[in-house]
Amino acid sequence: xxxxxxxxxxxxxxxxxxxxxxxxxxxxxxxxxxxxxxxxxxxxxxxxxxxxxxxxxxxxxxxxxxxxxxxxxxxxxxxxxxxxxxxxxxxxxxxxxxxxxxxxxxxxxxxxxxxxxxxxxxxxxxxxxxxxxxxxxxxxxxxxxxxxxxxxxxxxxxxxxxxxxxxxxxxxxxxxxxxxxxxxxxxxxxxxxxxxxxxxxxxxxxxxxxxxxxxx
Amino acid sequence: xxxxxxxxxxxxxxxxxxxxxxxxxxxxxxxxxxxxxxxxxxxxxxxxxxxxxxxxxxxxxxxxxxxxxxxxxxxxxxxxxxxxxxxxxxxxxxxxxxxxxxxxxxxxxxxxxxxxxxxxxxxxxxxxxxxxxxxxxxxxxxxxxxxxxxxxxxxxxxxxxxxxxxxxxxxxxxxxxxxxxxxxxxxxxxxxxxxxxxxxxxxxxxxxxxxxxxxxxxxxxxxxxxxxxxxxxxxxxxxxxxxxxxxxxxxxxxxxxxxxxxxxxxxxxxxxxxxxxxxxxxxxxxxxxxxxxxxxxxxxxxxxxxxxxxxxxxxxxxxxxxxxxxxxxxxxxxxxxxxxxxxxxxxxxxxxxxxxxxxxxxxxxxxxxxxxxxxxxxxxxxxxxxxxxxxx
Numbered sequence: 001x002x003x004x005x006x007x008x009x010x011x012x013x014x015x016x017x018x019x020x021x022x023x024x025x026x027x028x029x030x031x032x033x034x035x036x037x038x039x040x041x042x043x044x045x046x047x048x049x050x051x052x053x054x055x056x057x058x059x060x061x062x063x064x065x066x067x068x069x070x071x072x073x074x075x076x077x078x079x080x081x082x083x084x085x086x087x088x089x090x091x092x093x094x095x096x097x098x099x100x101x102x103x104x105x106x107x108x109x110x111x112x113x114x115x116x117x118x119x120x121x122x123x124x125x126x127x128x129x130x131x132x133x134x135x136x137x138x139x140x141x142x143x144x145x146x147x148x149x150x151x152x153x154x155x156x157x158x159x160x161x162x163x164x165x166x167x168x169x170x171x172x173x174x175x176x177x178x179x180x181x182x183x184x185x186x187x188x189x190x191x192x193x194x195x196x197x198x199x200x201x202x203x204x205x206x207x208x209x210x211x212x213x214x215x216x
Numbered sequence: 217x218x219x220x221x222x223x224x225x226x227x228x229x230x231x232x233x234x235x236x237x238x239x240x241x242x243x244x245x246x247x248x249x250x251x252x253x254x255x256x257x258x259x260x261x262x263x264x265x266x267x268x269x270x271x272x273x274x275x276x277x278x279x280x281x282x283x284x285x286x287x288x289x290x291x292x293x294x295x296x297x298x299x300x301x302x303x304x305x306x307x308x309x310x311x312x313x314x315x316x317x318x319x320x321x322x323x324x325x326x327x328x329x330x331x332x333x334x335x336x337x338x339x340x341x342x343x344x345x346x347x348x349x350x351x352x353x354x355x356x357x358x359x360x361x362x363x364x365x366x367x368x369x370x371x372x373x374x375x376x377x378x379x380x381x382x383x384x385x386x387x388x389x390x391x392x393x394x395x396x397x398x399x400x401x402x403x404x405x406x407x408x409x410x411x412x413x414x415x416x417x418x419x420x421x422x423x424x425x426x427x428x429x430x431x432x433x434x435x436x437x438x439x440x441x442x443x444x445x446x447x448x449x450x451x452x453x454x455x456x457x458x459x460x461x462x463x464x465x466x467x468x469x470x471x472x473x474x475x476x477x478x479x480x481x482x483x484x485x486x487x488x489x490x491x492x493x494x495x496x497x498x499x500x501x502x503x504x505x506x507x508x509x510x511x512x513x514x515x516x517x518x519x520x521x522x523x524x525x526x527x528x529x530x531x532x533x534x535x536x537x538x539x540x541x542x543x544x545x546x547x548x549x550x551x552x553x554x555x556x557x558x559x560x561x562x563x564x565x566x567x568x569x570x571x572x573x574x575x576x577x578x579x580x581x582x583x584x585x586x587x588x589x590x591x592x593x594x595x596x597x598x599x600x601x602x603x604x605x606x607x608x
Contacts, residue, residue, distance in 0.1 A: 022410070060406060067235040067408045075235075075406040079345060100516035101591050102372075102405055102509070 025070035035180025041096040046107040048117025054168035059090025066094040068186035166206035173210020223247040238376040243268035245380030252278035253301035255292035260344040261400040262334035265306035286311035290318040297327035306332040320359030321455040328387040334403040346586030347399035349559040364482035366394040367537040369507040373407035438481040491534035500527035503551040507533040516591035548572035557581040
C-alpha cells in the first residue's frame with residue numbers, strides 16, 4: 001500500500017489486460033448498436049426535466065445499459081432541494097476510453113421533458129447533436145438546426161400502460177431506438193434491474209413502445 | 217480476491233459491467249474491510265453511505281445505529297471502537313463540524329475510527345447538492361490542540377471503495393481516527409468500476425483483527441497499548457493527557473512524551489500513509505498537483521495539453537495528511553510551477569507552498585461557485601504560466 005510499492009492506479013480502468021478484454025467486449029456490443037449516434041466513441045447525454053419526472057433514474061438506467069455494453073460510463077446529476085418540482089438533470093457520458101473529467105462539456109444528445117430544460121440546455125447541445133423532447137410539454141421548441149424528434153411521450157405512456165409515470169422508460173426506449181447510444185438488450189436488462197418491484201411488466205411495455213418509435 | 221471483496225462482487229452478476237454510486241462503493245469498501253459498526257445521522261450528500269450500511273450491516277451481524285445527531289454519532293463510534301469494533305460514521309460539512317470535539321477525544325484515547333466527509337459547498341448549510349473541497353483544513357485542524365491527522369481524498373468511484381479500505385487499515389494499524397474526504401460529485405456519481413483493479417489492495421488476515429488489544433507487530437513500539445474494557449486490568453480512558461496507566465498526568469515530561477508519540481506514530485510512517493500517483497513524470501515545466509474531483513480535471517487537462525503539443529506533469533494526491541513532503545519536494549525540484557486547482561480558496565495550495573517554495577513557484581487556482589474546475593480552465597492557466605514567463 002505504500003506509495004513506492006503500489007501507488008493507486010489510474011482509476012476505474014483496471015490493468016492493461018483487463019482494458020483490452022473490455023475493449024474487445026465493447027466492440028462485440030457495438031455490432032448491435034444502430035442509430036444516429038451509434039458510431040461515436042464518446043457520447044455525452046443530458047436529461048432535463050422537473051423533479052418527480054424520473055429524470056435522474058433515466059440517467060442511471062442509461063448508464064447501467066452503457067456499462068452492460070462494456071463501455072466506460074459516468075453518470076452525474078444536479079437537482080434542487082425540492083422533492084417535487086424544481087429542476088432536475090442527469091448527465092451520462094458513455095465512452096470507449098476511460099473518462100477523466102466526469103461532467104459534460106457539451107451534449108451530443110439532449111432529452112428535454114419540460115420547456116424550462118429545453119430552453120436552458122439547448123446551448124450545450126452540439127450542432128451535430130440530437131434533440132429529443134416531449135412534444136406536449138415543450139411547446140415552444142428552441143431554435144436548433146440539427147436532428148430533432150418531438151414525441152408526446154407522456155401521452156403515449158398513458159395510452160400504453162395507463163400510467164404516465166412510465167413516460168421516462170418509454171422515452172428511454174425511444175432514445176435508444178433512435179440514437180443507438182446503448183443496445184436494446186442492455187437497456188432492457190437495466191430497466192428490469194432498476195424499476196420498482198411489481199412494475200416490471202408495465203415498464204417493459206412502455207420500453208417496447210418507446211423502442212418501436214424508431215420505425216416511425 | 218473473492219474472499220476479501222465479497223460485498224462488492226455481489227453487486228452485479230457481470231463484474232466487467234459494474235456500475236456503482238460513489239457513496240455505495242464507500243459502504244461496500246467498509247464492509248469488505250471488516251467494518252461492523254456504524255453510527256450516524258443522515259445528511260446530503262453522504263446519506264447513501266448510511267442507507268447502504270443500514271441495509272447491509274444487519275445481514276453480517278453488525279451494528280447499525282441512527283443517532284439523534286452527529287455528536288452522538290461519533291461518540292457512539294468511539295464507544296464501539298473501545299469495545300473492539302472498527303467503527304465508522306459518514307457525514308457532510310455541518311455534521312463534520314459537530315463531530316470535531318469528539319474527534320480530538322478519539323485521537324487522545326487512540327480509538328480507531330473511520331469518518332467519511334462527503335463535502336458540500338459551505339460554510340454552514342451552504343449548498344447541499346454542490347461539490348466543494350472546503351473542509352480540507354478542517355479535516356486537518358478542526359479539533360483543538362496539536363494532534364496528528366490522517367486524511368485521504370477520493371477522486372472516483374473506485375477510490376471510494378479502495379481508499380475506504382485503506383482508511384480502515386490505517387485506522388486499525390495506527391489506532392487513530394482516519395478521515396476520508398469526498399465531494400458531492402464523487403459521492404453521488406455512478407461510474408463503471410473494474411474490480412480486478414482492487415486486487416492489489418488485498419488485506420491480510422491481521423488487518424481484520426479489530427480486537428481491542430490488537431497492535432500490529434511492526435508497530436509495537438510506537439502505538440500505545442490500548443486499555444481493554446472488560447479485561448482483568450482496570451481500564452481507564454480519558455481525554456486528559458495521560459500516561460501509560462491511562463490516568464491523567466500533569467508531569468511536563470510525560471505530557472510532551474505522550475503528545476510527541478501520538479504525532480510520531482503517524483509522522484514516522486509517511487512512507488506507508490502517503491498515497492499518490494505521478495503522471496507524465498518529469499515532463500514539462502508545470503506540475504498540476506490535485507486531489508479529489510480536481511484530480512480528474514487535472515488528468516483530462518494533461519491529455520488535452522498533450523493533444524495541443526504541450527507537456528504537463530500531474531501529481532495526484534490520495535493522502536493529504538500527513539503531508540506528502542517527500543514527493544512534493546521531489547517534484548518541486550524539477551518543475552518551474554506547481555499549479556493547485558481546488559474547490560476552495562487555496563487551502564491545500566498554502567500547504568504545498570510551505571513545502572515547495574524553496575524550489576518552485578506555487579500557484580493556487582481556487583473555485584467556489586459549486587461547480588467543478590474544467591480541464592480547459594486548468595489548461596488555460598498552464599498556457600498562461602508557460603507563455604508569461606517564456607519571454608522574461
